[in-house]
Amino acid sequence: CHFELSNKYHIIKMIIFTFVNGGNVLVWYTEGSHWINMKPLLEKLVDGGHRVTVLVPSASLFMNSSEPSRFHYERVESSLSIEVMEKFMEEFLHFSIYEMEHMGYVQMYLRFMELFRINLKFALGNLDGVVKSEEVMMKLKRGNFDVLLADPIMPGSELVADILGIPLVYSVRFTMAHHFERYCGQVPAPPSFVPGAMSKLTDRMDFWERVWNFIFYAVQDVVLNHIYWKTVDSYYSAVRGKPTSACELMGKADIWLIRTYWDFDFPRPLLPNFKYVGGIHCKPAKPLPKDIEEFVQSSGDAGIVIFTLGSFIRNITTEKGNMIASALAQIPQKVLWKYSGQAPETLGPNTKIFNWIPQNDLLGHPKTRAFVTHGGSNGIYEAIYHGVPMVGIPMFADQPHNLIHMKAKGVAVIDAINTVINDKSYKENAMRLSSIHHDKPLSPLDEGVFWIEFAIRNNGAKHLRVQAHELTWYQYHCLDVFAFLLALILTIVFIFIKACSFCLRKCCGRKTKTKSEKNEM
């Protein structure tokens, strides 16, 4: 009974870890769909016997710490009011949905950068509530946390993980032009076949698209360096009392859970500590409420269409509403429209407006023919999970980006519902993506939980971190090696030429002499 010791040792450690001890997980605050996506992971961690503590700023719009919950919420006093945050959110939505349409490209970009700057200021306002509060920092230090889980869209988590000296696990959808992943995570992304996130390109690029992609990367890198890193670096440096690079601290993250997978994203190089967990929130459909089920069944063979513009858009302009409603009125399917604005005048008899719909249960219903969506990644993943083709009406943020992925994979059209329902290829492609999504050795949720627990068990995951983090940019690209080899070659060539010309002069000198000697003769 002595064999298998190391194996047994490991199993015993895991049993102790899971049942007796549990881990102590600290969760960084985030917002909107980022928080929606984080929750199932935390629920599963609690199921596994871990204690989960979530930081919530007093000015949070989406994290409801008063709800009964299995997580412990730690309130952070933000220097901002909730009203200011709401006003900014409205301003941002107004810009994204209405203003942008009437702006030139440069004007739009400048306005976006302005909003980005304000957003960063607010994010640092929230961060004040953590790192500048002695009380909160004391609580965190005494909390004996095993790991910090964070979406890096809100700055500060890497600073706090570093101060507390605990492993850091990121959960990331993506960042603009994959800037964080490339610069701080050290993931290679050759612009020739990796389209920058938000560039609206696919991985099949012609020459001009590659030129555009290259410029897109370069511009984002310059801009983010100017308006993001400078501000965050000086904030971090002030807190730490010494020059601190935020990007370098991000590079110390043990695991990056990326909320996508090859059913959604285009294949690209990755690193051993990048784990793809797209669809982490997806689950099987449950039976529908009676009234909705009756409406669905009334659709007969034509089936139903689900229409939602996501959690941010509560109402649209009357004009837009009428246009959409009259378009929906023309299809033979029954339509379930999630909408809390006023019902448009042109609403057809086939369309029913709901304040709330059980979206996932509807997507899993066999009568569902298409999903009309704004293109949020959570909704798209539910459609992939259930194999439903999509019609995209992108509104803002990453939505155009997401829908371009779905279009490239042949499961979505943008703004054309009949095509998706009548052209069989969309359904077939949707089923194929669904198959790719399900045909994984591990569910995304299990994979996410596994790597968080791994970081707890092994005090991080240093063995997955490439040495690229320790190199300067010119070392990474071998520019010093190039320079050395070039210098070497040039020296050899120089010596060779000098030697040749010396020999030549000797020979020719003698020849000339010989000639003149001949002449003298």
Place this chain on the structure above:
Amino acid sequence: CHFELSNKYHIIKMIIFTFVNGGNVLVWYTEGSHWINMKPLLEKLVDGGHRVTVLVPSASLFMNSSEPSRFHYERVESSLSIEVMEKFMEEFLHFSIYEMEHMGYVQMYLRFMELFRINLKFALGNLDGVVKSEEVMMKLKRGNFDVLLADPIMPGSELVADILGIPLVYSVRFTMAHHFERYCGQVPAPPSFVPGAMSKLTDRMDFWERVWNFIFYAVQDVVLNHIYWKTVDSYYSAVRGKPTSACELMGKADIWLIRTYWDFDFPRPLLPNFKYVGGIHCKPAKPLPKDIEEFVQSSGDAGIVIFTLGSFIRNITTEKGNMIASALAQIPQKVLWKYSGQAPETLGPNTKIFNWIPQNDLLGHPKTRAFVTHGGSNGIYEAIYHGVPMVGIPMFADQPHNLIHMKAKGVAVIDAINTVINDKSYKENAMRLSSIHHDKPLSPLDEGVFWIEFAIRNNGAKHLRVQAHELTWYQYHCLDVFAFLLALILTIVFIFIKACSFCLRKCCGRKTKTKSEKNEM
């Protein structure tokens, strides 16, 4: 009961696939430890209800098709005799173990290249037996295979997979300087932190090591292009009757199962279709035979040391044997030496020679203190699995490379047994690696089988293949984009300078005029 349809659909498909149908797996021939490593995967596939057909050349040294087995062996008539192969193998071993020591670097390299050329000629001789035999090709075409599983060390599998039009799954330890993986698999490998396989470097390189690594990559690429691709390309082109690039065909592989993991290898960029399955052959220890268990128990607290030089080395020179034996005689541990040569004169009373040892069961024994090994990757993985520190006596092939990895990770020394036994850090590091090895969401064997089955179920894995395969080398490196942008910038600068000089001339011209006008006044 209508919900979860797509999920159910998938599960039903998987059940049908596994129990009713099974896959039809064709396995390419390979040799030595490559074959030892392939077998557990095939066993597990048979367990899963798949039919496994293995090609075996008549001149194979290691694949024994006459053994009773659960695989179907398909004999391939090689144009070579088994005697020629044995003679070559002896020649190669003699070169690796004895000749190399007395050779200069260039002489050694030239001799190695000569042997490499002969090896390739023999490999193509085996390939003749497949692609030039109408009978075998007809059998393969009629075999309705779902997938071809191959170690690319033997050329030809990619050609046959392409002719049969079936998905291709590779199982790879590594190739020289990662040449196949980089060139044909499109894996990025920046020479600044990814040491070329066989370069004897780690991922922590100083300036001179990076220069060496850079040159190492460049030299291997030039040499392999010259002596490998030219020959194989012309062979493939002759078979296909049109210009065929073997590397391009390799690039069509659906999945690359890489027989290493981050417990053994240094972290490096990878691609979605590269799956790391190092230790695929490892399994828990079984009880020892009675006589061996008694000898092991007699070691008391000092414990035992296991000594083997692998399956290739059957005997060593008398001189070397005496040297090793007298070194082993000086340690307090009992030593089990796997050796089939004559017992050395200096053999100590603590050392016992065995013709065969249950290596894995011994490594899993709690009395085992160290593993003295030639550094074959199979043995190293068994030691990692059981958490046993190692002493390396590298003989040839990838053995020095493997041991350098283990040395860098602090679990092995080379040629110094006492250090490993007395310095606690080696055992601790070995236990840490063992923990990393076991702490995976999926065992390497299950992962390997999963992706082979995936390729069968989904007719390959096109969704994991990066678009880099479709680009030319200058497109991949954005050289066309650079050239364009450079031309653009130069044009702008040129126009700007021309415009400036034009304006300047105008202004200065007028001034000069004004001056002369003044003079005239």
